[in-house]
Amino acid sequence: MDIQCVSVLPRVCEVLAASGSSLPDDTSLEKLLDWFTATTNTGVSLLESAPCLLDFISNVAFSSTSGPGILSFTLKLTGLIAASEDGFKALEECSVLKLIFDPHHWKEAGLWEDPCLRIGWIQGLRKMLQHSKALRLFVQADLIEPLLQLQTDSSLFVSSAANQLLAHVLLLYQSLSSAGCNGANKRDLEHSGVSEQTIISCSGIITNVSEYLKKSLVLKESSHPPQSQQILKLLTLLLVQLRPPLQEQLLLTVIDSLEELVTKRWSLPLMDVILAANSSLQDDCVSKQQIVRLLSIMLYMKKPADVIQVAAAFLRSRQHDPTHAAYAAGVLLLPLDIATGISLLKTNSTGVDLRILMTEQLKSKSCISMICVCLTNIPQITVMAPDCLPCPQRLIVAAVLTFLRLCRGDSSSSSTACVEVSRFVTGSSKVQKCAMEALSELSKSPEAEALLADVFKLLTEYLNSPDSDPTVLQKSYKALINWIGVCRDFSSITDQLREGLMQAVRKRACDIRWEARDSTVEFLGHLAEVCPIGEEREPLKTLLGSCSFTIPLLKEALQDPESYVRASSIATLAQTLTFSWQQGAALTQEQEEIVTQLQEILSQDSEGFARRAVVKFFTAWFSSCPSPTSCSLLMQSVPSVLSQGVADLDWEVKLHTLELAELLLDKTFPERLPLHPYAVISNQPHTCHAGENESDLLCSLNSLVDQGVVPALLCGLVDCDRPVALKACQLLIKLRDTVSSLLVNAADPRVSCMLPGQSWVQEMRGNKDAHTQGAPHVGSESRDEAAEETPCTDGDAVCVSVCEVLRTLDLDKKLSVLMQSSDHIYNSPLSLLQDILTASTAASNPNSDPGQEVIVDCY
């Protein structure tokens, strides 16, 4: 803990204890507590470093005149201190613990009504309950009663926190008692502070809690449904975390209530309880049978809308129960079976009754939500073992395809169910989206290849349809990519299908909605990436006749009025060209035109997205080119990209530009990577290049200057956006360390560069002054003169010696400043403490000049 803070803390405590109303803002107590918690977490004992806290707590506890905010804070602080056994002991010694956690004490003071206090009480206890002594205190003071009352508190926050606390108490008890049972002898136990007596006295809690749950499950269900849901969630939490025998003990008590609920009314939290119990219980448990029975009751319900939810929840929870899983899958597939007329299920697999009821239900508007549940859970079905599946996955794909056709209003079946369903789903983009998602997932199914042509045809129809919503189009593209990605054989795609897709893509690239254009451009990019690296670009070539189709479309998209589309098309161009870059293929006329167009975008586009994409394009080009230096157009473009990028108004453009600069830096000075991860790395960077020929280094540095890397880094360093300056600083340090052998000599005027603007010169001067003041021995007359002379100004542009700059700038100090967030001073604990003090002074002198306050405010 900071010495300054320690010295201020007692006064702050005084202020807080005296009156809590004059706080600078309502979060300051939270911040204070956060600071205390952080301090404790570093292993520092709060009481040792700030003994005044103990006085503060007892003052507040005994006086009871403080506001509820301060009291709540005090309760939490007490809990925090008492979490360590030493702190607990100290607090117990001044007999403050019992008092402060005694609800009666606060009730008498009339403060318990405030939810703020109750939440402080709960969180304080939660913090404290880390060891057996605390648990003993909890039991002895009979705090379980008030805690149970708080479970259904009128404040939602309080009741939820109380739920958590209750679970925590039980878990603590469980861990302590298991430590007691697991063969440890009595002495060990006593050593660890757990007496048998504690465990016995604590076991009453379990009984209390189970009885409470048993009673309120049924009671609240009828009187307060939201509270009942809360209790069910608590029960799920307990069942998942507790272990036998505690788990079973709890379950045995509540199982009757659960059964009553199951037969009464279905709800998702109830399902969660049953599923949690089912998966966490051992097979030999007494209550396992009952739970399985309850599960069956729920799964075999006859209410279509509910049973679908149950089946979905069941499959999502990944239970190891093949019979039930098969049935649940059947239930989920039933709506598709009925709507499409494709028999996915054996006639009686889900029962005739359910089929009839479901068919009826599908004739109403609720069919949309039911079918959506069914479709969104298809991924759960596809991962099931084939012998559990009610039908081959191929049939499921066929059903989804038929259903998607139905959604477009085109159907071959004339069954009444089909006609009724089509009335609701035709043109519904919600259903179409779900079905497209399902189709995407189904691409993983083992027999996917055989259905490729059908899927392809349908997706092309969707892409072609004028009524497709942009989001549906996007999903269609995604599904198409997924299917193309898993297929190796495209022989089933006829020329007609291919032509259809090309036509659709070409049309969507001219769509009136920018979202559609954007998805189309992105699709082309994904398609280019689908093929494995190094292999022939099979999908792209087979489906769209290679780049001669895509590049003209993308070139058009570069002029799109919507900046997102421009940005996507630039990214897609990079994805499309990557392959030819990797091959080192010669640039075509078209590609050269694109580069010119991109440079125009970088210098003229009004939107950041497009400019960012341009810089990334060059980064991608540079990094995928096997030998960038041999590509003259790339090397010609780089200096202008760097100079324009770093002078951009958008900080992300600048940052991406620095990433490009980093690539160039790495290329010029390839790092000598250690051969294996455990190799010793020298701490002294300059020794790295001890054997380096100085003239080589100089030459490399010169080339970096020529490429515009060094000017870009120097500009970035003085940038007002912190991330940019930070990145530039890191790179400059890297550069400095690499060329350190050059810097040992006096300022080397052989490498110099031009920089626009004066700001960096001031920056350097400022640094140099600090440098010389801080270390007077280093500076010498001659060097100073040299430094003075080096910057020669030419209009606005300035010429500087690179080595001189690297030597003079205190980059490490700059780095440490940049590493801190810009509000680090404002957010420091000292500042917080001072704020509290200032606010109290202002409050105690209400007559102080109001004008001054205004000034402070403005500042």
Add this chain to the structure above:
Amino acid sequence: MKLYCLSGHPTLPCNVLKFKSTTIMLDCGLDTTSVLNFLPLPLVHSPRLSKLPGWISKDGAINLEKVKGDERQFMIHSQMANCLQLPELELLDLSTIDVILISNYHCMMALPYITEHTGFTGTVYATEPTLQIGRLLMEELVNFMERVPKAQSATCWKNKEIQRLLPGPLKDAVDVWTWKRCYSMQEVNSALSKVQLVGYSQKVELFGAVQVSPLSSGYSLGSSNWIIQSHHEKVSYVSGSSLLTTHPQPMDQSSLKNSDVLILTGLTQMPTANPDGMLGEFCSNLAMTIRAGGNVLVPCYSSGVIYDLLECLYQFIESANLGTTPFYFISPVANSSLEFSQIFAEWLCHNKQTKVYLPEPPFPHAELIQTNKLKHYPSIHGDFSSEFRQPCVVFTGHPSLRFGDVVHFMELWGKSSLNTVIFTEPDFSYLDALAPYQPLAMKCVYCPIDTRLNFHQVSKLLKEVQPLHVVCPEQYTQPPVTQSHRADLMLELQPPPMPYRRCSVLNLPFRRRYERVYILPELANSLVPSEVKPGISVATVSAVLQSKDNKHTLQSVPKPPPAPPSKKRKRVIEEPPVTLAHKPLLSGAVPLEAFLATLQKHGITEVKVEETADGHILHLQAEDTLIQLEEDGTHIVCDNNEPLRATLRDLVLRFLQKL
């Protein structure tokens, strides 16, 4: 009340409503699809068309030069002399029609056939934009038909025996002998001179019997639905309405409420094509073609959707980098159509109206014209040929591709696959329209834009306005033939709608029960009402009922004229009304139990009571007398026993109130 249906076309209706004493024609649409049976009329001689072989019957006996074609299809090669199929004109005497109500400019194209040469003497009611734009469309049609010289017409094929042998659609064409030539400009002018202009919600009295009033229907400039009502009955006529936000004033729905009968026509012809989607489709296909260096041909009417297309393109051309592509609008009435649209501000939707006050032209095509992006020409001759630049976009008529400048462009551009023809008008099947141009290399895109109500919208509308009965073309009562599983593409109502087809005569299912009668003040003063129930008073009145112009008035009975002063001039005068003895009017009901008790008091004990549908029959067995007690009358049947009858009568009267 009767409805005579002269047209079976659901969007080009022609119905006649007989209501009270009036005969009202609702629209007179002209179905021009019959022209599809003819070969196109090229502006310049087309060797391709004239070289087509004539049709020879299988046995070789009949050889028709004028029926040309190949194995795909045969069509009539004549100058379209008698090519138009009119509404049924024989179903009733057209000279009896009092008024014709026009709902929009597409539904008045048959007007000259009705108003000229039939003895029609009535008035036509329409809004101003309907009249003006309707005139433009008629003028354009006449121009298209007349500018090609008429050589001769083909009639041979119309012979029933020969027609029977002809292939394809020709064989199935109906009533070909009744097909008529197109009207002349003179007839158009004469027909339109009978139009009287009306404004929305303006009430027009017809002979005092009914009142008609147009309501905004939201479909096109000046388009209207009509309310036809008397004091106690209301008929709504809904034709070509739209709920979409396009250029016209929005549809007035609330005034359609509480109709006894709602006649519903003019729903969308493309229920599965969403206009927004189609507009997007139109734009992207257009951009795609232009980018590839091709030309785009849009066959369209010279008014209507074209305004929306131009507005959409106005926004789109910038974003699609089409700024330099010229757009041409070629029609004999192109200039007037574009200018008329700008001056009917009061008929436009709200945000277009507000532009006028800025002041700015309500439609952005003004700016397109100003910046030379859109150019318009009366025809391909003259200025156009010197300005013509490709690639370009051409809007021109006629959408049937049988006449007009479009024929020329089809011949010019049909051979290149770079070009695209985009159909936006829903009135013609694009495949039929293209038939005479096959084989065609040009790309064809069908994006029909029909903004009229779809089934979903109409069922919502009907739920809201709650008419007692709905009458509609039979096509709306079943799903389309090609999509029999789409139960959502038909009207499902309770009670089911009454379907009609061409030549149907429907008795509309409601009887007139009330009539309004006015009482003159002095007569009203003399009445002495007496209250029979709380809030209901009754008085007897003796008066003279005068009916004039379908208005009924009760006047005081005139005093008998003084005796004629001299007997010399004998005049036949009406006999003075015989003054009958004042008989009180009775009201109330005879309670059975009480009546039986009273009878018993008077010594009539043997009474057999029989229950009937309307009341009771009491059989006084000893007296051999029947008393029939009914809701609105009591009969005492007794033979030759006047005292008994009088007694019984008095007993009955005791229970009734006298007025």
